[in-house]
Amino acid sequence: MRLKIILSAILSGLLLIAQAQIKIGIIGLDTSHSIAFTKFLNGEDKKEEFKDFRIVAAYPYGSKTIKTSYDRIPGYMEQVKEMGVEIVPSIAELLEKVDCVMLETNDGNLHLEQAHEVFKSGKIVFIDKPIGANLAQAIAIFQLAKQYNVPVFSSSALRYVDQSQKLRNGELGKVLGADCYSPAHLEPSHAGLAWYGIHGVETLFTVMGTGCVSVNRMSSEGTDLVVGLWNDGRIGTVRGARTGKAPYGGNAVTDQGVVSTGAYGGYEPLLKEILTFFKTRIPPVMEKETLEIFTFIEAADISKSKGGKIISMDDAYKKGEKEAKKLIRKLK
Numbered sequence: 001m002r003l004k005i006i007l008s009a010i011l012s013g014l015l016l017i018a019q020a021q022i023k024i025g026i027i028g029l030d031t032s033h034s035i036a037f038t039k040f041l042n043g044e045d046k047k048e049e050f051k052d053f054r055i056v057a058a059y060p061y062g063s064k065t066i067k068t069s070y071d072r073i074p075g076y077m078e079q080v081k082e083m084g085v086e087i088v089p090s091i092a093e094l095l096e097k098v099d100c101v102m103l104e105t106n107d108g109n110l111h112l113e114q115a116h117e118v119f120k121s122g123k124i125v126f127i128d129k130p131i132g133a134n135l136a137q138a139i140a141i142f143q144l145a146k147q148y149n150v151p152v153f154s155s156s157a158l159r160y161v162d163q164s165q166k167l168r169n170g171e172l173g174k175v176l177g178a179d180c181y182s183p184a185h186l187e188p189s190h191a192g193l194a195w196y197g198i199h200g201v202e203t204l205f206t207v208m209g210t211g212c213v214s215v216n217r218m219s220s221e222g223t224d225l226v227v228g229l230w231n232d233g234r235i236g237t238v239r240g241a242r243t244g245k246a247p248y249g250g251n252a253v254t255d256q257g258v259v260s261t262g263a264y265g266g267y268e269p270l271l272k273e274i275l276t277f278f279k280t281r282i283p284p285v286m287e288k289e290t291l292e293i294f295t296f297i298e299a300a301d302i303s304k305s306k307g308g309k310i311i312s313m314d315d316a317y318k319k320g321e322k323e324a325k326k327l328i329r330k331l332k
Helices: 002-018 032-042 073-082 091-097 108-121 135-147 162-168 198-208 268-280 287-305 313-331
Strands: 022-027 053-059 100-103 124-128 152-155 175-183 212-219 223-230 235-241 249-254 257-260
Touching: 022 032, 022 091, 022 268, 032 053, 032 073, 032 268, 053 073, 053 091, 091 108, 100 108, 108 124, 108 135, 108 313, 124 268, 135 152, 135 287, 135 313, 152 268, 152 287, 162 198, 162 257, 175 198, 198 223, 198 235, 198 249, 198 287, 212 287, 212 313, 223 287, 287 313
Parallel strands: 022 053, 022 100, 100 124, 124 152, 175 235
Antiparallel strands: 175 249, 212 223, 223 235, 249 257
């Protein structure tokens, strides 16, 4: 049975590479990301490098509880329809019309259930940030993806800032530490840094890589400062701001000096990675790194609840793993 699933996955990947145009479906029209991606792939000024892809259908829902999200849906539905996207009444109907899926729903709490439906179809899927509302949901999503042998990845667009990628690749010196920042507005249904602070966390892990072993967090009404200790002795920080003008960015300390992580330049670099993933079925961001990002976020929440105590990443992961098992049982 498992051999049949693997052979089917390989065959579907070869078919995608061979066919003239790859049909993409969007789940969730409650985020500006859906509009941005549709403009790139369906717009009149579409670039030649995107000619093999088109967004053909969208299931619009979508958060039902986060007002800033569900208020966008009617307007965004009209915008994508003007770009030739069919609005469908269910994920099941969407899956009949597409080869690949962009799961864009803004509310991370819905991702596990929606991703599970996609996994059962065998369709490849990109899950926009956050992959889930918390660590347990993230673990459960990856475990289900493995069960159905469906490739998946998730990322913030901040990962693909050109300067951050150069730092990651060692082009600007050996990274000895990094201090990153982003907006960190809170959404009560999500882990503290999972809603907006994830951009700063993703930047930190992009330039530092994996290997964080412990975390502590100092928090006030308007600011979070989270410190991570890596297993090689390096230290990285994330400052999340909820007051004033809060930009995205940071600085890396390298053996050649202090280097900016670069300025955010939009969604196109992330989109290119998604499209390559749809063709190759090779995730550009590994499960290990995404789960470490969410373990960092979980550990930061635990640290806050304990007055800034240093929290082991291993302990935080074990807690999330237990909760993930319960979530998967509920789905079955």
